[in-house]
Amino acid sequence: MTTSPRLSRGLRDLLPDQMLARQQMIDTIRGVYENYGFVPLSTPAVEFLDVLSGSAGAEAQQSIFRVTNPEHEELGLRFDLTVPLARVIAQYSERELPRPFRRYQVAPVWRADKPDKGRYREFIQFDLDSVGVVSEIADTEIIAGMCDTLGALDVGGYLVRFSSRAVLNLLLAFAGISAEQGVDVFRVLDKLDKVGVEKVRRELMNGYVDESGDTIRGVGLTSEQVDRIEQFLAIKSESRREVLTSLRELFAHVENAPAQIDVIERISSNLYVLGYGDDRVSLDLSIARGLAYYTGPVFEAILTEAPQFGSVFGGGRYDDLVMRFLGQSIPAVGASIGVDRLLAALTQLGKIGKRKATARVLVARMDESLEQEYLAMTWELRRAGIPTELYLGTAKGVGKQLKYADQYDIPLALLYGGNEHAEGIVTVKDMVAGRERAKPVADRKEYLAQRAGQVTMPRAELVDGIRRMLAELE
RNA sequence: GCCGGGGUAGCUCAGUUGGUCAGAGCACCAGAUUGUGGAUCUGGGGGUCGCCGGUUCGAGACCGGCCCCCGGUACCA
Structure with a gap:
């Protein structure tokens, strides 16, 4: 009896032509990041389960691959590169890792989710983060880096959209929504692109039953609260300046609003100065990002020639992620490329060379x-x-x-x-x-x-x- | 997770009411062609018909269970 050669679901081999395409892409990205002066970091695939679990919700825990070792410790495979970074920051002194620490990391991560088209249980992320910088110059740099990376990859058209969790928190105040409900609100708003305004409205209120018979649980907001959210979402313009002006008007009576809006205004202004205009970077208040840990600006990039692939590059500011290791917060901001998703998109657009050999x-x-x-x-x-x-x-x-x-x-x-x-x-x-x-x-x-x-x-x-x-x- | 459609050669698929149905095209290999990848012609290798059980004289087909894939939907740090 021979063993059947096979892979567990969601896992795959990359044959030489696919590896050559992936490597070419990774080399290009690395080139941009090193040009920005970021330094590489590597961390183990395996971490202690409690190290991984802290920032993850209940369903996130489920998708961690468990790992056993001879000592029977509780271990798991990392599901992103941000949590290991937070661990590293907390574990090493400033003498060993002077701050600001600006690192890039390209490595596989694992999620035990149900595999889907273009979505595997093992995939590569390429992350870029600045740790220890409060100034929004760091946010500016990350967004500019996203633009330059997508430019270097020759993806055709792209658009980096950004917003701010802090501004969304102003929205909660404006609409009289509690902080607990806010988490659900952001999660639902994140779907706006995908499902449209009407479904989002219903999900924010009482929920509904979708075409497949699934019940979508509602968040339980009142009609007035949703109206206020819609006023906020109605602020749309290709001009970042116009969005900022409208936002200041809408939140004129919200406490702390001017200070928070100033933050994104400075990012936008910096980007204008550097030549990242409204054609490449837009201030889009509907961007929420599903992740709970973001605390400030959030951003994501889409390919204008392949919008169906969704966000290929996303990130934001997460000032509290190190808190659970150190008991104090350290400011951080970063972004992550879904290398395989982007590769799939570029392959479909015919922008990836199909080399099979290295020999000439x-x-x-x-x-x-x-x-x-x-x-x-x-x-x-x-x-x-x-x-x-x-x-x-x-x-x-x-x-x-x-x-x-x-x-x-x-x-x-x-x-x-x-x-x-x-x-x-x-x-x-x-x-x-x-x-x-x-x-x-x-x-x-x-x-x-x-x-x-x-x-x-x-x-x-x-x-x-x-x-x-x-x-x-x- | 839910709804729907599928699983037959490396790939794409055909296979009638259950009875030469183990098939085609492409791909692959060999020869025609002993120093030339293409084209053409001739020949050839290849299949647990997803898995397990059942019905039957007889199952690729029918029934049950399971696995996997595709589309939609939900979730997605």
Whole structure:
């Protein structure tokens, strides 16, 4: 009896073409973050359960993967990178980790949720956070970083929308809603994009029964309270300045409103100064974010060419997350990219290269007596920084080896047999040009005779010649 | 979690009232073609018909249970 090769649901392998796409994306993001001067951090996949659990609600607890160890400690796999960051901040002194601590982290996280389209139980997050900065310059920097990252990824159009939990708290005061109800209100408002105003209104009041027969429990607000929420949500403009003006008018009599609105005004103003205009960053008061732990500005980014993928990049300020470890709050603000979700979106938009190989050159082995020549040429190219694969399979024929290059999309094949050896030359075949030129040829003999896409060059000029050909392919 | 639709070759799928129904196309491999990936032709390998049980002389098909996938919906730190 053999073992059936399989994976538990929600888990997947990434084959080389998928890994190359993911790595390319991660490298681009890392480039932006390091350009901003953030530093990398790694934490273990496994944490103590109580460390993970603190900020999570009851249903969040359910989706933690439990882990056992020989000591029978209560452990789990991390479900995000923010909680481990909070642990690190609390655990290391300022001597070891001087503040502000600005770190990036790219790593897998695990959630034992029901898998869905594009949603797995293991996925990569790429986080960017500033810890220890009260000033909204840190928030500005995160939002700008989101813009620059999406720009560098060449995602096409994008829009970073931001709002503020503090402003939403003003709304609670304005509408006479208690803090406990506020949590539910934010959760429901977060669905606005997805389900529309009408359903949100009903869910905020008495609830309803949806098309599938499910009962949606209502929050229990009065009609007057919902009216006030709708007045707030009615503040919409492509101009951040206009939104701020309207907001000040609406909350003219709400206590503390000017100070909180000043915060987002400064962020907006900073962004204008840096050239992040209304076309890329919008002040959208309907942004709430599901997470309970946000305390200040919140933001999320959508792709304007693929809005159905929802928020691909989200974050906010969470000043109290370290509280439960240290008993005191430390200001923090950050954002997280759903790498796999964004990758899925970019793949669908056709913006991801479909590389299958890292090699740019395949050295074919055509004649056993020339074995060491093949080795020598391969290492010559490698030492010149040209990614090169020496064909290691058992096929003897050139045809098989070219087919191999074809299957892996290796653009150049180096052919060196007895003929080339005798003349002191090498033959290099451009696979793409070869394919194009062979297309109209129906006759086999003619096809073979034309040696499509091939050039020869002196053996001594191998490296320069290949380099030139690769440069032309770009 | 709930509603609906599915599961037959690597992929997409056909399979009649239960009785040569283990099939097609594509892909793959080999040969035609011993130094050329394409095209063409010829040949070939491949399946626990999702799993377990039941009905039947006989089940891919019918019945029951389970698993998984897809669409919708809910949840999502």
